[in-house]
Amino acid sequence: MLVGAGAVARTSLAGRLGLACAGGIVVDAAGRTSRPGVWAAGDCAVAPHPQTGEGRVRIESVQNAVAQASAAASMRGAPAPGPQVPWFWSFQGDLKLQIAGLSAGHDTTVVRGDADSERFSVLYYRAGALLAADCVNSPADYMVVRKALAGGHTIPPGVAADAAVPLKRALPAPGTPKTPAAA
Numbered sequence: 053m054l055v056g057a058g059a060v061a062r063t064s065l066a067g068r069l070g071l072a073c074a075g076g077i078v079v080d081a082a083g084r085t086s087r088p089g090v091w092a093a094g095d096c097a098v099a100p101h102p103q104t105g106e107g108r109v110r111i112e113s114v115q116n117a118v119a120q121a122s123a124a125a126s127m128r129g130a131p132a133p134g135p136q137v138p139w140f141w142s143f144q145g146d147l148k149l150q151i152a153g154l155s156a157g158h159d160t161t162v163v164r165g166d167a168d169s170e171r172f173s174v175l176y177y178r179a180g181a182l183l184a185a186d187c188v189n190s191p192a193d194y195m196v197v198r199k200a201l202a203g204g205h206t207i208p209p210g211v212a213a214d215a216a217v218p219l220k221r222a223l224p225a226p227g228t229p230k231t232p233a234a235a
């Protein structure tokens with residue numbers, strides 16, 4: 053049995069080059085390191101939180117590496133793209149796991165569906181604001197949560213808990229002002 057229990061960024065080379073490191077190479081939202089003319093992206097980088105811009109996180113996913121690489125468009129003087137919702141996927145046997153957002157800092161969870169059915173979602177909230185969802189064999193939930201987070205909207209926990217109601221009904225009409233995002 054192989055147990056993957058996390059990874060640590062190897063920053064010795066970056067440190068020798070004089071780049072600021074704190075659990076990874078420290079970059080800004082555009083991928084710039086502490087040293088002018090040097091950018092970093094992907095697993096090795098600790099960047100501002102992609103949804104809130106507050107605090108720094110190191111995210112290990114293909115999507116994050118690609119998103120941070122496009123943020124490094126600042127290398128050629130182009131503006132960095134706006135905030136992006138992190139997302140992840142994995143196949144574990146016949147389980148399709150899809151994750152939208154970052155759940156760190158949540159104070160409430162809502163389970164939607166029945167875990168025994170192997171088709172359910174767990175939504176994470178802080179102070180009533182939606183932070184993320186882990187969706188198992190529930191691609192429709194995943195898409196709605198990702199859309200809500202991208203639009204800066206929450207999904208009321210009471211609505212999310214009722215698996216009989218399609219989650220998309222909780223999405224506000226296009227043009228609805230954003231609800232305050234959790235920091």
Ligand SMILES: Cc1cc2nc3c(=O)[nH]c(=O)nc-3n(C[C@H](O)[C@H](O)[C@H](O)COP(=O)(O)OP(=O)(O)OC[C@H]3O[C@@H](n4cnc5c(N)ncnc54)[C@H](O)[C@@H]3O)c2cc1C
Nearest residue numbers: 065093094095096111112113114115117139140141142143
């Ligand atoms: C077992 C496993 C399963 C995963 N499953 C998923 C998944 O399901 N979904 C998902 O989104 N992500 C998954 N990931 C994470 C994903 O692979 C990484 O987040 C992604 O590859 C990061 O891209 P990167 O370009 O930052 O780094 P990497 O893809 O690791 O590329 C870094 C490259 O730099 C090279 N390198 C390192 N040091 C040096 C050096 N000194 N000189 C020259 N070259 C060097 C390495 O050889 C490597 O080719 C998984 C990772 C692992 C290990």
